[in-house]
Amino acid sequence: MAKDEKLIYKLVEEINEAIYSMDSHFIKLHQNLISDELSPKQIILLDFINKNSQVTIGQIANYMNITSSAVGQLVSKLEEQHYVIRSINPENRREIFVCLDTSGIKYFDREEEIKQFIISRYYSKLELSEIVQLKEIVQKLNQIVLKEGIINEINDIHLKKGEI
Known part of the structure; x- marks a missing residue:
């Protein structure tokens, strides 16, 4: 090296x-x-719904790379606890919409409070110019990572191991 x-x-x-x-x-x-007893998959699903407002079972399955049946099971458990609610798409009755319900909305309200606390407690101690610089560096590194793509990374690892 x-x-x-x-x-x-x-x-x-x-x-x-x-x-x-x-x-x-x-x-x-x-x-x-946050005292919610949610699994990582449930949190990922809720986060996807929160960012997109209303999604279909198929969109969730595609995003999480799992079957529609597996999504249905996750949604059922979250629906029982009022984190999400399902509704039928009036324009395509075979399609099910999923959106946040009362517990889901409260969960993200608490998430926002925590985010505000972290910002005011820690990030506010940095200069504004430092925060801007940090953001730009992290975004630049993220773009490099996304540009390379996971397939190239997997191939590189296999090449180094002599597997390809």
């Missing part, structure tokens, strides 16, 4: 450790403030 590569590796390790430490703290904070 070249000298610059070693330095980059060390710096990225330090960045990853700092991010992991912050994420661990924020997760603990979140767990103490």
Whole structure:
């Protein structure tokens, strides 16, 4: 490994450790403030609905890469607890819409309160210019990751292992 590569590796390790430490703290904070007993799949489903207002079972299945039947089971459990509500699409009666119900709306209201708390408690201690710079760097890295794509990454890993 070249000298610059070693330095980059060390710096990225330090960045990853700092991010992991912050994420661990924020997760603990979140767990103490939200008592909902939701599985990771249920949270992903609720988040998808929240970001898109009203979605179909098929859209959820496609997004989560699971079967419509599996989505139906997840939705049924969430519907029992009033996190989501189903309705029939009046224009296509074979299509089911899913949107947030009362518990789901309350869940995201609490999420917003936690987000506001984290921003006011931690991010507000940074200069505005630092927050702008952080945002730009993270977005740039995200674009690089998205551009590369997962298939290229998997192929690269297999190449390094001598499997391809």
